[in-house]
Amino acid sequence: MANNRKQQCTTVAPSNRRILLHAPLLLLLVASGPCFAAEGDAEPGSAREIAKAHGARDALPPDLQPTGAPMQAAQGSGTLPPHAPTPIALASDASLQIAQASPMPISVVVEPEAPQSGEPAPGAQPPDPPTPVAPTPDGPKQLAGASDSALPSTPVSIAQTQDAPVQLTQASDTAPPNTPAPVAQTQDAPAQLAQASDIAPPNTPAPIAQTQDTQMPPAQATSTQPPDTPAPTAATTSEPSASTAPQPAPATTTPPNSPTQTAQASGTPMPNSPAPVTQMPGAQPPSSQGPSSQTPGAQLPGESMQRSQGPDVETPNAEAPDLRTADVETVRKDVFGLAASGGAVKAIDEAKMRPDAFSAVDIAQLEELSIRQQVRGGRDKSRAMTSSDRFDGLDNALRAADDLDQRMPATPEYTPVRTALAGDRTIALAARGDMTKAVKTFETIPPDAEISIDALAAVGDAYLYLSEPGKANVVYQRALNQATASPTDRATRGFQYGARTRAIELREGLFWSYVDRARAADAKQVLDDMNKSLPPATEVRNYGPGESDYLRYYRLRAQYLIFTGRPDEGIAALEQLEKEVPFNGEVRAAHADAVSGQAHPRQAISMYRASLADHPDSVEMLAGLGRASLTADDYATAKTVDQTLDNTFPDSGAVRSFKRDYKAYRSPIFTTDLSFEHGNSALADNSFTSDSYIYSQPFGDNWRVFSHTFFGHAQTDSGSISRTRTGIGGDYRHGPLTVLGEVTRSFGGDGRTGGRGTIAYALNDYWTVSGGLDSNDNSLPWKAYAAHIWGRSANVSVVYRQNDRREVKLNYGVSRYSDSNLHQEITATATQRVYTSANQLVNVSLDLGTDSNTRRDAPYFSPGRDYAAAATVMHQLTLWKKGDMGLQQRISVSGGAYNERGFGTSALWSARLEHAWTFKHDITLSYGIEVSSHAYDGERERSETGFLSLNLPF
Known part of the structure; x- marks a missing residue:
């Protein structure tokens, strides 16, 4: 066969015995075939006239045309008598074109006769060469095939085109074993079969199928068949072949030089669909009943849930059917059952062997089941592995899903497949930790679409990961309803390679969605x-x-x-x-997490390390160790954990929590405390203070530098006063030790250069001691600053913290003012939680204190000795919670007694309302108001205070 663009005429010499029988046929080919003419274009309407001249029936009117399938078989009125040549209509009207042939040259060889008596039986080598093949360039063709009972000596010719549409009649079902089946490969258009039927009167020429200029639906393409190989047969439609008059053959035109494609049974074609295969010689032809839109599993009118297509089966047939001879229904049930039970790849291979039974949509659905199988396998692999390549299987599945999505046409019949594919993508993206993309993909699925339980569970996990417990709750509820009812999704019911989400796992996710709120x-x-x-x-x-x-x-x-x-x-x-399951990693991790949450980070670190010795691959324990190390200021360990985890486990919620806290630690931080007070004229009529720090990123794991600015302004009976002090220093934190040093400078007429330093050491999780020095103190009374008095101070404290519910603190402070006054104070505070629930807690505190001053005639409030005792009840209510974010309201009420030497004892009280916000990235904000009443030198004062505190990593 020639491989140049303009195909040459290729013939196969027939036997001498048959040449005379073929003479009328050859004369007709010479007269009208464009292979023997310069151009080969017949006049418009010639095909219709030739068909009518041989007694073909008129075409049915358009309103009677069958519409259920894109391919139709037109049968004649009877069989041919012996020695009667079969006429071939060579249609040359451009309006009759239905598909464009491959630009590659094609040669089709068909044995023209069934064995006669005295000739070799089927399966034996025929003695004579095949009938000539007349390829015709640049012109449409029609091929008349033998009937189901073609007589022995009926010759058959085949017209094959290049760069031209083809119409083709189906060959006899009793062709010799070595006879390749005739094929029409078309671009974007299904081929049409014209088949003779019934018994024709003797000497009656076989009817030729008429054509109409009706547009046909596009067909799905396959790769071009190589020369000299049996070409695959065209796929049949979803309806039986016509058994009466020939049906009109719709025609369409396609762009030139496009790849050869094979017609699909129903649905808009999908590029690169699997190629049909040639019917095996001697095998019984498959049933012509093809898939339809109303196959089991297709969405029915009035259904609110959009269902997937295909037979509603879970497992293949008990006995594998013979794919060559089984009926369409049996083959479809077997193939879809195989796909739903974990054998989607094998199911696709079997579907390729029966193109008459599977539409383009069916093939797409089988490919989606194969992708779902890859996703589940990839998810299991990622859960079982800790190496950097744990997501390879999921990445391959995502690439396959992208490829399938691009190949599927944007037509309604592919909507269930595209919906299922979005669910597969959701599972894969969530399993590899890309939660934002997983949520966006899921939200493209129509609300009424059928979604697998695994996809719902995956997006529920993603919502929890993104601190969206309300949305997670909705999808977990839906998944649980599906899991406890009879699921309609085949792949949810079927095995499908990989672990499926179980109902108890859905309930656990639902549990945490409530806890997070x-x-x-x-x-x-x-x-x-x-x-x-x-x-x-x-x-x-x-x-x-x-x-x-x-x-x-x-x-x-x-x-x-x-x-x-x-x-x-x-x-x-x-x-x-x-004790009962000593080596269970989940229980040990939960135990260590609980201990860490009780303000015992060092004890939790020991528990994590011991558990990691038994479970070295436990990601949750490693992440817990990192978080506890951050709390205990063990930044070297936290850094090691961060480097170990790297970006290998983005799907773990525990890793995400640790990474969030570690990122906040590694970030620069801005903190500020603001307050405004009105009243307490013994101290100041009105005052405002701002105390702000800006910390750098840590360096050397333990060091930060910071700048510190204090600003205050007050109005007193002796005038207004402002104070500004700035400083720069360093902060060192290493495990139990914290050291801070700062060089300060105050501004104004009384400006001074000084220094400040603090040191704290945690003896264990319970005891902490600390001390501090300040050579230019900011805590003097405002009237002292107005009198140009400055001071130095020192303090030491001891804190015992049993857990987050019980704490005792003792503090001693001493200050020396520039006017020679020595101020001393001792305070003790004990706090006990008396009530705790999921969203409420109540703490009771007892505060005791005493102050003394050596100078009584100072221009500021300076009692020689006073005592105070007060009890405080604080109620905290969680008003809103969403994952890591939340809003808490705190109401505190205090009452007690105050005694000042020389002025007796009086009552004191205060009430405080505070709102505390927690945002993402460890950002905290609190603000509130306080009203208090206190006696100074026997005069009762009432004050109102507003305050705000902000902690902002950036």
């Missing part, structure tokens, strides 16, 4: 439902999911106790679990 009652209900769903304890063995389900339930119940303010009970429950 401080909804304890709803979280408790989830635990109760989880307990009811567990199998009886007597049926649980020491292997299988039952034991792990019970362990999960008891672990969550212990964590619920901690969450609702009963940490001692929760920690005791975790310790009991750890």
